[in-house]
Amino acid sequence: MPKSAAPLYEQIRELIVAALAGGEWRPGDALPSEAALAARFQASPGTVRRALDELAAAHVVERRQGAGTFVATHTAPRDAYRFLRLVSDEGKKGFTRRLVHCRRARASAETARMLQLRTAEPVIEVRRLLLRGDRPAVLDDLWLPERHFKGLTSDVINGYAGTLYALFEERYQVHMVRAEEKLRAVSASEEAAGLLAVAPGHPLLSVDRVAYTYGGRPVELRRGLYHTESDHYRNDLN
Template identity: 75%
Template sequence: MPKSPAPLYEQIRQLIVAALAAGEWRPGDALPSEAALAARFGASPGTVRRALDELAAEHLVDRRQGSGTFVSTHAAPREPFRFLRLVADDEARGFSRELLGCRRVRATAEVARTLGLRTAEPVIEVRRLLHRRDRPVVLDELWLPERQFEGLTTEVLEAHAGALYALFEARFGVHMVRAEEKLRAVAATPEAARLLGVEEGEPLLSVERLAFTYGDRPVELRRGLYHTASDHYRNDLN
């Protein structure tokens, strides 16, 4: 291990993250045992265990009692909407999706700055509606760097039945590991009102999300308009 002022478990955590970013282990893969990782990094199993616990707290790995440690994946049954916090006030569960469009555009100055791209660099723009109880509840717009999502088309999106982030993992090798969100109240524009089936000017919740992959690289900017008449937005504070 190279000399570093960081504690040994943190150095090991960083090395494991670097290996994940390099694709040594893919989402859903099992990591080597603690003993094997300890031998690889020249550390004690207890130090490796501390590093893995830190990664689990960051949702980068999944520790399963009696089975080992696995790279977290959005394809897991309990993770299909990990970053979507719209909770039904009644017993309604799950969402259906309606794709409104997918096209290649030039990044605006704002989108480019947020995603760390050059102005006018190509991005993939996706627009869709999420439905619950057979009515639209979320209008989503998202922008993805084309250089990491080349080949993402309307046909690819319509052929995928699972979570969007699971598609990003499986087809493009991009794993979303964390996100930052900004929330504010807005009035429904004429277009948003038409698509969400509300009155123009009706209050909506605007959620802007920036999602990151390994190494804290931003790879998705998403802006959603949420109709919360029968739902609420929940965030767990630890």
């Protein structure tokens, strides 16, 4: 272990994250046992356990009773919409998805700043609708660094049955581990109103999200417009 002022469990946590970022373990893979990791990092099993507990709390790994510790994955059904906090008032589950477009663009100054890119660097711009039955619930606009998502097209998105984050994980080896959101109330523009089937000026919830992969690297900027007439935004606070 290298010398550091940080507590040993924090050093081990960061070394595990670095190994994940380097592809040593893929999403869904089982990690070595705590005893094996303790031997690798020359630490006690208790110290390794604390590092893994922190990673589990951050949803980087998941504990499975009697099975061990696994790299978290967006392909698991229970995690399909982990970052989407829109909940149906009537208890309806899941969404259907309708792609509006997927095209190459140049990063605006704001997009470049949020994604730590150069201004005008190539990005992929995705627009889609999430629907509850036949009712549009979310209009999503996404900006993705093209260098991480080469070959992403409408055909690729439409040909994949799972969520976008599962697609990013499986095809592009980009795993979203955390996100930051900003919420504000807005009025629907004419364009957004047409797509969400509401009147222009209708109140919407705007959710700006930056999603990060291992090492705190931003890899997605997303702006969602939520129609909350029959849904609500829910966040469980611990």
